[in-house]
Amino acid sequence: MPHLAEGIDRFQREVFPAKAGLFARLATVHRPRTLFIGCSDARVVPELITQTDPGELFVIRTAGNLVPAHTPGADAVSAGVEYAVAVLGVRDVVVCGHSACGAMTALAEGHDLASAPAVAAWLRHADASLARTAAAGRTGDVAALVRENVAAQLANLATHPSVARALAAGDVRLHGWVFDIAAGSVEELDTTARPAVAA
Numbered sequence: 001m002p003h004l005a006e007g008i009d010r011f012q013r014e015v016f017p018a019k020a021g022l023f024a025r026l027a028t029v030h031r032p033r034t035l036f037i038g039c040s041d042a043r044v045v046p047e048l049i050t051q052t053d054p055g056e057l058f059v060i061r062t063a064g065n066l067v068p069a070h071t072p073g074a075d076a077v078s079a080g081v082e083y084a085v086a087v088l089g090v091r092d093v094v095v096c097g098h099s100a101c102g103a104m105t106a107l108a109e110g111h112d113l114a115s116a117p118a119v120a121a122w123l124r125h126a127d128a129s130l131a132r133t134a135a136a137g138r139t140g141d142v143a144a145l146v147r148e149n150v151a152a153q154l155a156n157l158a159t160h161p162s163v164a165r166a167l168a169a170g171d172v173r174l175h176g177w178v179f180d181i182a183a184g185s186v187e188e189l190d191t192t193a194r195p196a197v198a199a
């Protein structure tokens with residue numbers, strides 16, 4: 001991976017010196033204002049899309065930007081959400097879906113995932129998204145599933161006690177976005193009509 005080594009070299013020579021003051025502050029302070037939950041897809045880079053500096057976004061990336069609903073017991077996503085909301089005190093949480101999402105495409109088009117059983121099991125967290133898309137008569141429509149899935153994951157997010165508490169206190173706001181890779185655009189979805197999200 002020579003290009004990664006070259007990247008580190010360029011970062012140290014050109015980027016880090018230009019932001020030396022920022023990194024000096026960040027060395028002892030971690031106070032992001034936003035929790036960004038996006039897809040692991042390599043084309044969806046939160047800091048690039050939002051033009052944010054190190055220290056601004058607390059990022060969780062999962063396949064399909066899925067956030068499992070709260071269950072007793074710990075997992076990486078729950079721990080990340082709780083840490084960001086209850087400990088770091090982020091004020092905004094973004095769930096960002098995107099065009100041409102491999103996870104949503106596999107679900108919408110019913111791909112055979114027999115060779116990827118962990119992926120198949122993980123994508124079950126989008127069952128509600130699939131159901132909503134089907135109920136809207138949009139079965140097989142990837143773009144519709146991407147949007148429904150963002151709304152469904154926001155609802156899942158609200159089941160986490162730390163998020164429920166912060167929502168009740170008015171300390172945090174939830175946002176649903178869809179990033180279009182070809183256009184470079186970000187659409188903010190109107191998710192206020194979702195009772196589970198507004199609760």
Ligand SMILES: [Zn+2]
Nearest residue numbers: 039041101102
């Ligand atoms: Zn994706």
